[in-house]
Amino acid sequence: MNKLEKLMSNYPELSFTFTNRMPLFQGAYIFNNEVYINSNRDYRQNLQDLAEEIGHWKTTSGDIRKESTLYDQKQEHEARQFGYMMIVSLDGLIDCFKKGIATPWDIADYFECDIDYIWNALDTYKIKYGENFDYKGYNFDLRRGFNMARIRVKSR
Known part of the structure; x- marks a missing residue:
């Protein structure tokens, strides 16, 4: 399907x-x-x-x-x-990150949509959550394009 x-x-x-x-x-x-x-x-x-x-x-x-x-x-x-x-869900973007799907073109293929749609979705998240936000243990940095990182918990 x-x-x-x-x-x-x-x-x-x-x-x-x-x-x-x-x-x-x-x-x-x-x-x-x-x-x-x-x-x-x-x-x-x-x-x-x-x-x-x-x-x-x-x-x-x-x-x-x-x-x-x-x-x-x-x-x-x-x-x-x-x-x-x-x-273009945040959970889907996390899945891309886990699978090593990183370029905008590959992300667009993953979501089966146009690359402009990816950028518009990221702009929507930027408006909704800001340029840098955390979600489910991941940091989304939308200040210059799209960057993601797993949040590391600091040990005491």
Whole structure:
């Protein structure tokens, strides 16, 4: 099962329809509990688009298609950040570190997404937690790119 299929299986309350009847610029669209995914786009883009639509389902209220208000734009941004953190999880980044997966390109391959998506996810974590933070025994340093280290406990 690939990551796209796994993501869909995590939300049995949603229905997923792949369609070629969407303009290329539109990756996915959610209406009620039905997610329409543009089948004209590649796998990685579908995964990223689906994560954002699930973010809309979890965080958005009302019709924000026009993004005509600041509140609508904020909801769009929040759904996108939700998607970034769902696909590029901190636990997944720890797994990359443990496996020696270190370059941005290899990390993108690990998460099955585009490299720009990785950088956007890291920017999201930087906004949420700061440029340098600890999580589950690991230090995440986002000041200049992406650096991680296992936190060593000092003995007395």
